Amino acid sequence: MLAPMRNDVSRLVLGTVQIGAPYGAANRTGLPSTERAIRLLRRARLAGIAAFDTARAYGAAEARIGAAFDGADQPDTITKLDPLNALPEDASEAEAECAVEESVNASLVNLKRARLDTLLLHRAQHLSSHGGAVWRRLVRLQKAGVIGRLGVSVQTPEEAFEALSLRAVTHIQLPFNLIDQRWREAGVPAAMRSRADVTVHARSIYLQGILAGDDSMLWPRVHGVDAEGTLYMLDTLAQLYGRVSIADLCLAYVRGQDWIDGLVIGMETEEQLDRNLALFGGEAMTADEIADIEPRLPRFPAALLNPALWPPRRTE
Numbered sequence: 001m002l003a004p005m006r007n008d009v010s011r012l013v014l015g016t017v018q019i020g021a022p023y024g025a026a027n028r029t030g031l032p033s034t035e036r037a038i039r040l041l042r043r044a045r046l047a048g049i050a051a052f053d054t055a056r057a058y059g060a061a062e063a064r065i066g067a068a069f070d071g072a073d074q075p076d077t078i079t080k081l082d083p084l085n086a087l088p089e090d091a092s093e094a095e096a097e098c099a100v101e102e103s104v105n106a107s108l109v110n111l112k113r114a115r116l117d118t119l120l121l122h123r124a125q126h127l128s129s130h131g132g133a134v135w136r137r138l139v140r141l142q143k144a145g146v147i148g149r150l151g152v153s154v155q156t157p158e159e160a161f162e163a164l165s166l167r168a169v170t171h172i173q174l175p176f177n178l179i180d181q182r183w184r185e186a187g188v189p190a191a192m193r194s195r196a197d198v199t200v201h202a203r204s205i206y207l208q209g210i211l212a213g214d215d216s217m218l219w220p221r222v223h224g225v226d227a228e229g230t231l232y233m234l235d236t237l238a239q240l241y242g243r244v245s246i247a248d249l250c251l252a253y254v255r256g257q258d259w260i261d262g263l264v265i266g267m268e269t270e271e272q273l274d275r276n277l278a279l280f281g282g283e284a285m286t287a288d289e290i291a292d293i294e295p296r297l298p299r300f301p302a303a304l305l306n307p308a309l310w311p312p313r314r315t316e
Contacts, residue, residue, distance in 0.1 A: 014049050036269075062107055100133075142168070152173075175305070192259040
């Protein structure tokens with residue numbers, strides 16, 4: 001197992017959904033201006049963040065990355081294929097291939113690249129949908145040199161196992177955080193370790209920000225989940241393990257996972273960048289601490305762990 005690393009900011013991946021569209025339960029500032037977004041991107045790069053995560057579905061994010069660097073000192077950029085929501089399920093294979101090409105070309109233009117560093121499927125279902133045409137077209141584009149690495153953004157352990165079964169998949173992104181033990185219990189870490197050629201990035205480390213603060217009102221109303229009680233428990237654990245905050249605890253836990261190569265953290269302000277950089281200056285959790293904390297954690301329903309299942313946000 002890898003030893004905990006200090007100041008390893010190279011493992012911090014800047015998530016850019018918030019600079020392309022208003023996003024996140026804890027987002028109080030909304031979409032930043034183009035000027036502020038570009039300044040954040042450049043500051044992150046100067047701070048040593050080597051990789052940015054984006055997607056066709058993230059509004060203006062790709063274009064803002066392209067504008068920020070314009071071919072100079074560009075970070076490694078992971079983008080995602082359009083979710084293809086407008087493509088009918090009964091579309092022909094030729095129509096599916098055209099949709100893929102349109103998405104890839106748009107990413108190239110917006111990012112101002114001749115080649116995409118890494119492209120992920122935004123929906124794991126596209127590994128097999130439309131007779132496999134979506135994935136086959138991407139593999140051909142990779143062989144033509146248009147795409148570097150191919151991968152999948154997954155939502156569940158089942159999707160992770162499906163992605164790992166394909167040798168062409170060399171990058172997987174998944175939602176993983178302190179309160180989500182589904183991955184460990186399904187055996188995903190061991191499966192990831194068995195594919196040394198696969199880069200694994202974890203997102204949702206703060207679960208859209210609700211784990212990074214102390215405001216239970218930001219939490220979705222999910223049956224059986226006591227937001228205030230959960231935050232109290234996490235704060236108690238943070239103190240037990242010598243962490244300065246719940247956010248510190250959550251980050252240190254994921255950083256301590258030897259099967260995770262990068263941590264995707266979305267940010268829309270420079271203040272958030274500074275806070276996350278400061279947290280990365282601390283120690284990751286040790287293997288012994290991880291083994292000690294996991295049995296202390298309650299299990300939470302998928303209705304909380306998957307923001308796509310959250311009910312509309314309360315307004316009172």
